[in-house]
Amino acid sequence: MASSSSLLPSRSASANGNPILSSSASISSSARILIRRSAAVPVRRHRSGAPPAVRAKIREIFMPALSSTMTEGKIVSWVKAEGDRLNKGESVVVVESDKADMDVETFYDGILAAIVVPEGQTAPVGAAIGLLAESEEEVAEARSRAQSQTQAPPHSSPSAPSPPPPSPAAAAVPAPQKVAVPDGPRKAVATPYAKKLAKQHKVDIGSIVGTGSYGRVTPSDVEAAAGIAPKAAAASPPYAPTVPAVGAPAAALASKSASAPSAPVPGATVVPFTTMxxxxxxxxxxxxxxxxxxxxxxxxxxxxxxxxxxxxxxxxxxxxxxxxxxxxxxxxxxxxxxxxxxxxxxxxxxxxxxxxxxxxxxxxxxxxxxxxxxxxxxxxxxxxxxxxxxxxxxxxxxxxxxxxxxxxxxxxxxxxxxxxxxxxxxxxxxxxxxxxxxxxxxxxxxxxxxxxxxxxxxxxxxxxxxxxxxxxxxxxxxxxxxxxxxxxx
Missing domain, CATH: 3.30.559.10 (Chloramphenicol acetyltransferase-like domain)
Known part of the structure; x- marks a missing residue:
């Protein structure tokens, strides 16, 4: 995929004198992915006293800033899977910014060793979303590091607060139901990667009923239409309102109820904000x-x-x-x-x-x-x-x-x-x-x-x-x- 963006790497000194890599990028619909060095192994100093050579082992693929107002991005889909070898300039991931979906390309050759932020989840600009290894020997180390980074998983919506733990004394709210899309001719709205998959698998995207926001066709919809088994997704715990303890003081309950959100309306559906x-x-x-x-x-x-x-x-x-x-x-x-x-x-x-x-x-x-x-x-x-x-x-x-x-x-x-x-x-x-x-x-x-x-x-x-x-x-x-x-x- 052609890209009008460019990253100009430059070296600057860190606090301990070791060189680090910094980058600047122009924004386009196909942005070069920002990758920074996260581990380096110094080679033995030469007799001449020249500074040791530095060989990057594992690079972090981090969330790029795709617009001047973007503070976080959502992973629409990963074009590449863990273990895939990447060539410079290849599309790796589709990121939803606050205004558009953009294919993001790699700036380096290597192996996509680990995906830190999976599809459908968000991460702040600059946060690691994946790890790139230079060789097969470094893949295991990268995956070990990714596992430690994902112990605190990123949130799935930029604006929806994390629900409190379910209370055994409260009933769970029913899961949101899919909105029925009327039959008949309609214009299909799909993500760029979904369109790419539809073309690849020769699926008529206009015949697919999207499960995304407002009937948007997602990559998983295209895969389902093509007969590809969907990836397993972790279920989110249902929201349950907190029930006050029996015998709580009236003043404390009144103060708490004044600041607490109102109870959910039965049958209501909560829809998190999109990135836009x-x-x-x-x-x-x-x-x-x-x-x-x-x-x-x-x-x-x-x-x-x-x-x-x-x-x-x-x-x-x-x-x-x-x-x-x-x-x-x-x-x-x-x-x-x-x-x-x-x-x-x-x-x-x-x-x-x-x-x-x-x-x-x-x-x-x-x-x-x-x-x-x-x-x-x-x-x-x-x-x-x-x-x-x-x-x-x-x-x-x-x-x-x-x-x-x-x-x-x-x-x-x-x-x-x-x-x-x-x-x-x-x-x-x-x-x-x-x-x-x-x-x-x-x-x-x-x-x-x-x-x-x-x-x-x-x-x-x-x-x-x-x-x-x-x-x-x-x-x-x-x-x-x-x-x-x-x-x-």
Whole structure:
């Protein structure tokens, strides 16, 4: 598999003077796996006094950082099995980051001696997920080391707390039931490795009923369809609420019940966050620390609607027209395109990159139309179609979803007339677009007419953008929308 990433190994001195290996990597959809030396055997010093040669015996394969916001990753599937010999550049494991599934390749030749983190479990960035041995003689030592590392197994969900031990006096909650997927034509949503397995075993992936989140087809589903025996999985202990001891003081029970979670509802199903949902949750909590304010503005969209009908046959969407209009307005009001990250300074961004919120299977992501003010609406539409396709297959590159300087969220297509959007961390403003609806309006002379009007609400960082700044930006945006000829230039 081709990869655009590269690791540049360099040597630096540790505290005891021994050389260690450090690496840096660029991120791509096929990332090189980060492997560090975990054991070294010095060779006898030469008579000349030259420093001893160091021969690496066992290398740790550790969880790579596949995006700037990633703090932990989930093992979707291991492409290679224990004992397999690896060649430099081969795919070893598929990792689910907070935004995408990525095939990770090895940077060294060797033998996959031990898998520390199995499929379906998560590990923090930098943690060892496997061990790579250089020769057959070192495999046993590597497996012994892996066994000691797995005594404290990694958690299976980044956000779900570990359940307390079951109480003999409490009944266990029934196991979650699989959600039935309706029959009939549907678009199969599958992990990259599942698609690869389906092609390898000549299985029609569209005919497989997925058991993953929201009916997602997993590698085990493909193996089952191909008649391959599934791997045994360890069963998790059922959750059981703690029952207070008989005769406990009333005050102590009241205090404990105030902080304890509510009892589970009979028949309810607990669904842990996916990695993407956990990332969205983390970002939303960060957003609460930013002082924001909101400004709404009504727009007459008759002229924009007319333009849309002309360019729609050429593949141009209303979302792209709005993104282009926002980019042109931002070019005249650069403070709305600025960023404040530390609360002590702010940055004027040279590029106008419009991030657009897209709902995908199991989460939300914001593909970015980069340099939206410089491209015409036809190139933007082509680029947007590509980005949406990659987003829904979880194949976006990190720079394609984390480089936005201004965000657009359009729920008008669903008939929503108005809503407030939450400011993404690291941006100055986000625009919420409602639906365009026929509205009775009066002109300056008191004559009534019916025009299509749309309400937009902008949420902004009040540390760098003030009310007058946002009002001026919205006035410019309204002029562009109500006289949209400039959008086609």
């Amino acid at each position: 949902q956990a990332a969205v949750s983390k970002n939303m909590l960060e957003s609460l620390s930013v002082p924001t304010f909101r400004v709404g503005y009504p727009l007459v969209t008759d002229a924009l609607d007319s333009l849309y009908e002309k360019v729609k046959p050429k593949g141009v969407t209303m979302t792209v027209l709005l993104a282009k209009a926002a980019a042109m307005a931002l070019a005249q009001h650069p403070v709305v395109n600025s960023t404040c990250k530390d609360g002590k300074s702010f940055t004027y961004n040279n590029s106008i990159n419009i991030a657009i919120a897209v709902a995908i299977d199991g989460g939300l992501i914001t593909p970015v139309l980069q340099d939206a003010d410089k491209l015409d609406i036809y190139l933007l539409s082509q680029r947007w179609k590509e980005l949406v396709g990659k987003a829904r297959s979880k194949q976006l590159q990190p720079n394609e979803y984390n480089s936005g300087t201004f965000t657009l969220s359009n729920l008008g297509m669903f008939g929503v007339d108005r809503f407030d959007a939450i400011l993404p961390p690291g941006q100055g403003a986000i625009m919420a677009v409602g639906a365009s609806k026929p509205t009775v309006v009066a002109d300056a002379d008191g004559f009534f007419s019916v025009k299509n009007k749309m309400l937009v609400n902008v949420t902004a960082d009040h540390r760098i953008i003030y009310g007058a700044d946002l009002a001026a930006f919205l006035q410019t945006f309204a002029k562009i929308v109500e006289n949209p000829d400039g959008l086609t230039l």
